[in-house]
Amino acid sequence: MICDMTQPIDLRELDLFAFCRKGESAAGEVATRDLPRILAETAADAPASAPGEMFAYKASGFMREEAAEPGAPVTQRLFLDLDVDGRVWLDCQRCLQVYAEPIGTSMRFEVMASEETADAAPMDDDEIDVIVGSKRFSLLELIEDEVLLALPVAPKHAVCPAVHESLVTGADGEVEPKAPPEEEKRPSPFAALAGLKTKH
Numbered sequence: 001m002i003c004d005m006t007q008p009i010d011l012r013e014l015d016l017f018a019f020c021r022k023g024e025s026a027a028g029e030v031a032t033r034d035l036p037r038i039l040a041e042t043a044a045d046a047p048a049s050a051p052g053e054m055f056a057y058k059a060s061g062f063m064r065e066e067a068a069e070p071g072a073p074v075t076q077r078l079f080l081d082l083d084v085d086g087r088v089w090l091d092c093q094r095c096l097q098v099y100a101e102p103i104g105t106s107m108r109f110e111v112m113a114s115e116e117t118a119d120a121a122p123m124d125d126d127e128i129d130v131i132v133g134s135k136r137f138s139l140l141e142l143i144e145d146e147v148l149l150a151l152p153v154a155p156k157h158a159v160c161p162a163v164h165e166s167l168v169t170g171a172d173g174e175v176e177p178k179a180p181p182e183e184e185k186r187p188s189p190f191a192a193l194a195g196l197k198t199k200h
Contacts, residue, residue: 009059009139016137020061020078020111029054035144038088041151043098046089055086055103057143061111078111078133084146095160105150109142 009019009026018024032038033051042050060081065074087100111133112118121130131142 011140011143012138013136014139015135016061016080016111016133016139017078017113017135019059020080020133021063021076023060023062025058025060027056027058029056030140030143031055032086032088034140035147037144038147041088041090041148043089043091045091045098047098050089053087053089055084055143055147057085058083059139079128080109080111080131082107082109082139082142082146084143084150086147088147088151090151090155092156092160093154094156095162097157097161099155099157101152101155103147103150105146107146 011028011030019026031051032042032053032055035055039051058081062079062081064077064079066077083106085104087102089098090101091097092099108128109131110121110128112121112130113133115132118130118132123130
């Protein structure tokens with residue numbers, strides 16, 4: 001069973017095996033400044049308050065006892081549910097302005113005892129990822145990983161507030177090249193010669 005009561009935990013050194021076996025849960029907030037890889041992705045022109053932006057997280061562990069078949073030995077499977085919500089300041093690739101990208105991610109992990117068991121685990125469930133547990137597990141790094149995976153490949157507003165002056169944007173949002181200026185029409189020298197011939 002999962003405990004309903006959340007408790008403060010050390011995000012940098014968590015006994016993940018015990019956390020899952022006891023069905024514990026934890027919730028809190030993490031600042032962007034504590035996530036260096038997210039800070040590196042933050043737009044250079046982001047508001048001065050950006051490093052203080054908070055990500056809310058909720059982590060819940062639980063255990064399942066399963067037997068491959070009736071009469072077979074029972075095995076314990078450990079799981080971790082992790083939800084992270086917040087926002088990251090990014091540069092819009094369409095209008096080149098800074099904007100806040102909302103982040104909302106929810107993932108279930110199966111906790112393995114070693115790299116070997118993790119590599120051997122069947123990857124037949126897209127809803128569950130596999131991680132290697134530890135008695136000094138960094139939940140902070142896992143939170144950071146999930147935020148990084150949630151970042152868009154091509155950051156942009158849903159609707160840009162304005163178009164950058166250096167761009168001309170078409171209806172499909174793609175940049176269209178500016179039409180070259182029309183050259184001034186000059187009189188043809190052959191036309192002038194033709195005019196002289198008619199006078200003689």
